[in-house]
Amino acid sequence: MQPSTPPSSPFLAGSAAAPVRFWIGVDGGGTHTRARLFDAGAHALGEGQAGPSALGQGLEQAWEHIQQAVQAAAQAAGLGTIKPADCALGLGLSGANNPALAAAFVAGNPGFARVALEGDAVTGVLGAHGGRPGALLIAGTGSIALAHGAGGSRRQAGGWGWLNGDEGSGAWLGKAALRHAQRALDGRDATGTLARAVWALLGPSAEDLLAWQAQAGQARFASLAPLVFEHADSDAKAQQLLSAAVQQLEDMVHAVDPAGELPLVLSGSVAQRLAPRFSAPLRERLVAAQGDAMDGALRLLQTAFN
Template sequence: MISIAPDRSLFADESALQAVRYLVGVDGGGTGTRLRLSDLDGRLLGQGEAGPSALGQGVDQAWRHIEQALQQAAEQAGLAGPQGLRHAECALAAGLSGANLPAACSEFLASQPGYAAVIVVNDGYTTVLGAHGGQPGAVVASGTGAVGEVLRRDGSTDCISGWGWITGDEGSGAWLGLKAIRHAQQALDGRAVPGPLAFAVWDLTGRSRESVLAWCAAAGQHGFAQLAPLVFMAADKGDAVAQRFVDEAVTELEALARALDPQSELPLALAGSIAKRLESKFSGNIRARCVEPQGDSADGALHLVRSALNAKMGSR
C-alpha cells in the first residue's frame, strides 16, 4: 500500500544501502521538528526535538533543525561523537509541512548531507501512516496549519486542504490567528466593538497602528498560530466574536473530514492541538468514527522508510 512519487526520494546504490544500520523518522511542521531514531527492526533508540522544519520556511532551516534533533536522538542512543552515528548508515524519511511543492522537495533532496536514503513527503501522509499503522484510514490534522490525508482500502491516497496559511489551512491555528488579528485591527479602527479577544491581542501586539503593523510584518505562520490560544481563552470568557471563530473552525474541520471520506466508512484520527481541542464539538457521526492514533507522524515516517528500504533491498 505504501507508494512514493519518483521525485520524492533519493537512494544510494545497492552496495551503499547494505551499510544502512539505522532508520530516521522526521515530523516537521511550522512550529517544531520531532525525530525518532530506530534500528532496522523498528526498535526505538532515541528521540530529538528542534525548531520548525516546514519547507515553506526554508530548506536550509529544515535541514539545520533536523540535524539538531538527530544529534539529540544520537546522544540518547549512545551514538554521539565522531565514531557514533554516520549519515551513510542512516535511511531517513521526513514528513514535512510544505512538501507538496515539487521545487522545495527537489531542493531538500539536493541539499541532504549524505544519508544513504532520503524520502520527503507531506506530513499529512506520514501522519495517516502513523495513526493507522499503515492501514486504511483518514486523518484530520490541525495545529499550526491544517491538512487532511486518507489512505483508502484500494491503496489510493488523497490530500485535502493543506494549501498553506496565507490562502488556506482553514481551521488551523494560523487561520484562527489571522481572524484574531483582523478583529483586533477592526476594533482599533472602531469598526468592531473590542472585547476579551481584541484586548488579549493588543496586549501582545501593542495598541497603536504602528505596533500592530510591525507585529504582523514580523509574525509569519508561527506567530499568527500563537494567537490561537487567545481565541479559545476569549471564547471561554464569553466573547461572542471568539466563539464564532471557534464554531467556524469546527465547521471547516468537519467539512475536511467529509471530503476525505464521503461514505463515512473509514476510521478517523485527529492530530494537532487544534483538532484535538475541538473533537468534543464535532457532530455525532464524525465523532463516532474517531479513534485514538496508533502513532504520530514521526512513527509514520519510520514506517515509510522501513517499507521503502525493504522494497529496495528485499526483506531484511
C-alpha cells in the first residue's frame, strides 16, 4: 500500500495567461481515449473517442489518439477542426503516476495552450465524487484504487502496470486465461471450456500460443478477459479466476480505506461485471458516480490554471 499523501501537483504545460476558447477533459486508458469539449462556461459541447492513450503503450501513440479524440469531439459539436492553440487540455491518463513518463509526455505537448496531467484514478475520483471525499476502484484494461480524503489527501493501491501488477484487471484475467490454456495443453491443468475457448481463438498448438503471446501487449491480453466471464458457469477454472480477481480488487479497496468509511464508486468494464460478486460490506458502500473522469479532468484543469 502506498502511504497517504497530500494532494499531488499535476504535470503542467502552457500558461494561465494563454487565451483559450475551449476546455477539454480527457480520460485515457489502455483500450480507448474519450474527450469531452466544454466552452468557457463549462457547458459540454460534444464528445469524441479514439484508441488507447495509456502512457505505457507509447507517448507518440497517446498524443495521436488524444488529438483524434479531441477532433472527434469538435466534430460532434459541429465545430469542424479546432486548433490546439485554442484549447486547454485536462488529462487523466493511465500510467501518469509514473513521473518519468508523465514528464516526457507533457514535454511532447503538440501545441495545446494549457495542459494539466494526472493519473486516470485521480481524475476519476474527482469526477466520481464531485471533488468531495470518496474512493474509486477502477478495473478495466488495468486496475487501481484511490481514496480522496478530507483536505485532498490521497491513498493509492495498485496501478503498478500490467506487466507485474494491475491485479483483477482485464489484462490480468487475460494473462491468467492464457496461462491456464498453456497448462491445460501440456496436462498440468484439467481441460475445460475456458481452455478450449482460448485454443479456438488463438490456435490449438503450442506454436500458436507462443506466437500470439510474443505479439501481445496490455490491450491484447485484456481482449481475452471476456472469455473468463463467458465460461464462468461451465468451467471451474474460470470461476476460480473471477473469485481471485474479486479478492485482489477488494484488497485494493481495503488498502486505501481500511476503515471502510468512504463512499465507493466502481469504474471500468471488469469492475462493473464483477460487482455482484463483491462482498456485502463492499457493495453496501457503493454509490452512483456524480460525474466521470472527463468531468474530473476538467476540474483538475480549472484548479491548476485558475
